[in-house]
């Protein structure tokens with residue numbers, strides 16, 4: 069039932085499944101523990117394996133708000149927490165000057181009141197929410213730099229934010245924090261230590277088939293099994309960039325759009341762009357290679 073906090077690992081797994089997210093035992097366990105112990109959850113893994121989606125499914129399943137802080141190079145505290153609305157403040161000053169009515173003290177108080185505050189994700193996550201603590205997704209943390217990480221470490225340890233002009237805002241209950249990383253660089257140990265950790269791996273055949281059933285049910289059972297077997301086989305090849313689950317889903321949808329009912333070397337060659345995003349990888353699969361991978365996939369399906 070939406071809005072109920074799971075009481076055990078099975079409950080966590082069922083809640084995610086209810087939102088179309090297929091989680092294995094390991095992931096369900098850390099999700100349950102993160103909720104139970106109120107610890108941030110740090111998720112690492114390759115691109116497109118479902119890291120971001122976990123936070124979305126969790127927020128939906130719990131009936132909470134999802135607040136997302138998308139990280140990027142150069143992200144600083146003011147873009148993450150709050151900023152003063154400078155243009156609006158300027159307008160207010162001009163208006164006050166023109167009317168000549170307001171005293172200096174009153175104007176300052178007015179300009180630094182919450183009306184002129186722009187709330188960024190971390191501040192929003194610390195404010196009270198009627199439905200309960202929100203899910204705070206800090207996405208792609210590896211894209212930021214170390215100073216921001218240090219700042220985050222502090223924000224996550226006491227769940228409060230101080231705005232000099234307004235005072236300290238403390239979360240009534242800590243938000244549920246999910247951090248993700250594609251591991252383009254190692255995140256600092258100090259931050260990791262605060263969190264529960266889980267490596268989100270490529271799913272095995274059965275789990276990927278279950279994901280496809282949930283996310284692309286329009287692809288029939290036969291095609292879905294072939295697609296998953298092929299992608300699984302492809303991941304064992306020497307590629308520059310292996311396809312993620314997102315690509316599997318995309319590819320299945322493309323095949324359905326082309327009315328393909330089964331894989332053939334031709335249809336594979338025509339649709340490889342849904343699966344592989346580097347020309348070198350696509351070139352490797354031209355000609356007899358696609359057929360070889362397909363044969364291997366079919367042998368695995370039969371065996």
Ligand SMILES: Nc1ncnc2c1ncn2[C@@H]1O[C@H](COP(=O)(O)OP(=O)(O)OP(=O)(O)O)[C@@H](O)[C@H]1O
Nearest residue numbers: 088089090114115116117118119120121279313314
């Ligand atoms: N276990 C799963 N159950 C259901 N859907 C999944 C699962 N794993 C991945 N997906 C689907 O795959 C797609 C990609 O997932 P998502 O965006 O969460 O990946 P990501 O790991 O955050 O990738 P990136 O590192 O590129 O941001 C989504 O559409 C999601 O629905």
Ligand SMILES: [Mg+2]
Nearest residue numbers: 119120207248
């Ligand atoms: Mg993501």
